Amino acid sequence: MEQVVNLCKRRGFIFPSAEIYGGFRSTYDYGPLGVLLLRNVKDAWWRSMVQLRDDVVGIDAAILSTPRIWEASGHLANFTDPLVDCKSCHERWRADKIDGKCPACGSSDLTEARAFNLMFKTHAGPVEDAGAVAYLRPETAQGMFVNFANVLRTTRKKPPFGIAQVGKSFRNEITPQNFVFRTREFEQMEMEYFVPPPEADRWFEYWCEARFAWYRDLGIPEGDLRLRHHDQSELSHYSKATADVEFRFPWGFDELEGIANRTDFDLGAHSSASGERLEYFDQATGERYVPHVIEPAAGATRTMMAFLISAYAEDEVAGERRSLLRLDARLAPYKVAVLPLSKNEALVPLAREVLALLQPLTMCDFDVTQAIGRRYRRQDEIGTPFCVTVDFDSLEDRSVTVRERDTTAQVRVPIEGLREHMRERLGLC
Numbered sequence: 001m002e003q004v005v006n007l008c009k010r011r012g013f014i015f016p017s018a019e020i021y022g023g024f025r026s027t028y029d030y031g032p033l034g035v036l037l038l039r040n041v042k043d044a045w046w047r048s049m050v051q052l053r054d055d056v057v058g059i060d061a062a063i064l065s066t067p068r069i070w071e072a073s074g075h076l077a078n079f080t081d082p083l084v085d086c087k088s089c090h091e092r093w094r095a096d097k098i099d100g101k102c103p104a105c106g107s108s109d110l111t112e113a114r115a116f117n118l119m120f121k122t123h124a125g126p127v128e129d130a131g132a133v134a135y136l137r138p139e140t141a142q143g144m145f146v147n148f149a150n151v152l153r154t155t156r157k158k159p160p161f162g163i164a165q166v167g168k169s170f171r172n173e174i175t176p177q178n179f180v181f182r183t184r185e186f187e188q189m190e191m192e193y194f195v196p197p198p199e200a201d202r203w204f205e206y207w208c209e210a211r212f213a214w215y216r217d218l219g220i221p222e223g224d225l226r227l228r229h230h231d232q233s234e235l236s237h238y239s240k241a242t243a244d245v246e247f248r249f250p251w252g253f254d255e256l257e258g259i260a261n262r263t264d265f266d267l268g269a270h271s272s273a274s275g276e277r278l279e280y281f282d283q284a285t286g287e288r289y290v291p292h293v294i295e296p297a298a299g300a301t302r303t304m305m306a307f308l309i310s311a312y313a314e315d316e317v318a319g320e321r322r323s324l325l326r327l328d329a330r331l332a333p334y335k336v337a338v339l340p341l342s343k344n345e346a347l348v349p350l351a352r353e354v355l356a357l358l359q360p361l362t363m364c365d366f367d368v369t370q371a372i373g374r375r376y377r378r379q380d381e382i383g384t385p386f387c388v389t390v391d392f393d394s395l396e397d398r399s400v401t402v403r404e405r406d407t408t409a410q411v412r413v414p415i416e417g418l419r420e421h422m423r424e425r426l427g428l429c
């Protein structure tokens with residue numbers, strides 16, 4: 001964990017936010033590599049959940065919204081954590097996460113637990129009165145429910161169909177912790193899948209399997225993943241059944257994603273609160289019903305952290321230790337690094353020619369600093385699957401060396417066929 005956190009800061013994946021002011025309450029900024037990795041995680045999710053399906057469409061709903069949504073969804077009443085204060089050192093804790101003693105000073109002299117609402121409250125407009133109260137969304141999900149009728153009308157979908165969204169959510173977590181695992185500002189990737197009620201159990205199983213497979217197919221070993229079904233006492237107020245996809249974090253198995261059978265709770269609640277009919281009319285059968293919802297809800301930032309931890313490795317190459325990120329090529333920030341062997345006047349323009357050839361295909365890095373060995377180490381450490389080296393022979397034979405990150409195996413490839421070669425090895429269509 002410490003190595004990954006260091007690497008993130010040293011190489012430009014994730015920086016503590018507002019660091020020049022001493023940081024700000026467990027918030028983080030995504031640097032030049034982090035923004036690429038996070039985008040690739042979100043793109044991989046979108047590709048599998050929206051692009052490769054004909055039954056799911058996307059939306060991008062507002063972050064700021066009326067309290068009426070959160071009243072209907074139950075968040076105003078129920079989205080709370082039990083909070084206790086330590087009477088000795090005055091630290092605050094989530095009562096359900098500590099063992100009756102203050103983790104800071106060991107005192108067991110704690111206040112009674114009280115409910116603390118996790119939503120961030122603000123005011124929309126210049127007047128800060130009760131009528132102007134608004135909340136930052138604590139989940140993206142409600143955007144899909146309140147747009148159910150809009151999507152149904154405009155896309156002509158029929159159940160089973162889904163609405164997907166990727167975006168920021170905000171929770172005033174009492175104890176943000178473990179780097180970007182639990183933060184107050186984070187990104188979610190959620191999909192609400194609307195189904196005929198009798199099919200809900202079957203689709204719940206389907207999405208549990210599909211979502212487990214997504215993490216495995218992107219390179220997390222199956223042994224570091226598990227699907228854990230919640231028992232009755234753990235279920236949220238809206239859920240009939242929930243299973244978590246969990247990853248083996250350094251502190252043990254913990255949640256990456258929850259898959260929930262939300263029944264007709266949300267559409268029913270918004271229907272009663274807004275007065276709008278949120279149901280599906282099946283013209284073929286003449287039947288009118290409120291669909292049930294299966295929701296796979298993942299954290300993008302948390303998932304990115306799991307991919308980083310899972311990919312981190314150390315090995316030895318020609319008697320030298322190296323650390324590397326064995327990231328799947330689809331997730332790697334840069335897919336290819338173009339490296340002229342030296343800063344030689346003739347090599348750099350040819351290397352730039354190679355870069356220009358590959359850039360339209362995929363995300364490339366270009367590095368002329370330091371000795372070639374050190375540049376390979378750097379690319380290994382940031383997870384770049386391939387390095388393309390332009391050397392003095394390249395000036396004669398118009399070929400380059402392609403080096404693979406994990407095996408360090410090298411092959412010589414003519415510049416002419418390089419784009420096709422890289423397309424194939426990166427598995428690009």
Ligand code: GAP
Pocket residue numbers: 138139140141171173180181182183184185186187188190255256257258295297298299300301302303
């Ligand atoms: N719509 C249902 C929902 O939001 P959730 O289990 O509260 O369910 C879904 O959140 C996912 O969002 C979690 O599995 C986790 O990956 C991510 N997540 C939740 N709170 C988070 C936080 N404070 N920091 C980072 N990720 C978080």
